[in-house]
Amino acid sequence: MLTFRNVSKTYADGTRALAGITLSVAPGEILALVGGSGCGKTTLLRLAAGLDTASGGAIHLDGEALDRPHPGVGLVFQEPRLLPWLTVAQNVGFGLAGHGAPERRARVAHALDRVGLAEHADRWPRDLSGGQQQxxxxxxxxxxxxxxxxxxxPFSALDAVTRQDLHGHLLGLWAETRPTIVLxxxxxxxxxxxxxxxxxxxPKPGRIHAIFDIATPRPDDPEAxxxxxxxxRAALGASLRENA
Incomplete structure (x- = not known):
């Protein structure tokens, strides 16, 4: 389980990015963080990734403190950040150096097939569209x-059709191994x-305004x-008005 206990973050210039975030994320759960600019969403993600240090409180994964990058925690940025001197397949397999070559090839081939890039395995990142890179x-x-x-x-720079397509790919990959996802x-x-x-x-500082269970079935139910x-949207509007 991923847990945040009274997490706060104040930067050197005195900016309070987060205050008193307490939250538990169950194994296999997909949790979304929503909020206006300045509410600390990305800061909280960077703390969980071990890329920054909390000013107070603690973050744990299965009881282990996340105060530095952890092999059990992956991160996808707004931009793809692919290495331009590696092929698509080499980029996908970049973090598998500790595995044998046959397993590495099999896992990369399967992942590329799941996201519809099998035929692009030997291409360079520059030859792909933005959606393909992501x-x-x-x-x-x-x-x-x-x-x-x-x-x-990860989908903010993409058009609506590509974004919807990637939603499906994301859920398909998630269904195979059920990692905990914080979006x-x-x-x-x-x-x-x-x-x-x-x-x-x-916002100002980032605090939890509300938590909602989403009963939307997968695949999509447009009405739900x-x-x-x-x-x-109503909760988001209320959270912004409170700080107006």
Missing amino acids: RAAIARAFVAQPKVLLLDE VTHDVGESAVLADRAVVLR NAAATRQL
Whole structure:
């Protein structure tokens, strides 16, 4: 289980990014973090990834402190961040150096097939579209089979059709190994489609405003998605008005 206990973050210039975040994320759960600018969503993700240090409180994975990068925690950024001198397949398999070559090839081939990039395995990242590059980045994160996968607005730069396509690829990969996923997004509709729960954060400093269980079945149920989206949008608006 991934746990946040009274987590706070204050930067050297005195900016309070987070205050008193207490939250538990169950194994295999998809949790969305939603909130306006300045509510600390990405900061919380960076703390969980071990890329930054909390000013107070603690983050644990199965009882182990996450105060530095952890092999059981993967991270996908807004940009694909593929290595341009490696092929698509080499990028996807980059984190599998400790595995034997046959297993590495098999896992990379399977991941590329799951995200629809099997025929692009030997191409260079520059030859792919933005959506294809992000598919490769998602495949790279899943191929290592992390316990926890942190997603920092990975679909925000994509058009609506490509984003919807990637939602399906993400859920397909998640269904195979069921890692815990924490997704940062500005899109409440995306939360309704992907998440089991959504946490609405309030800004300045980032605090939990509300937590919602999302009963939307997978695959999509448009009516249930719309109802969950309306509920989240109302909560998001209320959280911003409180700080106006």
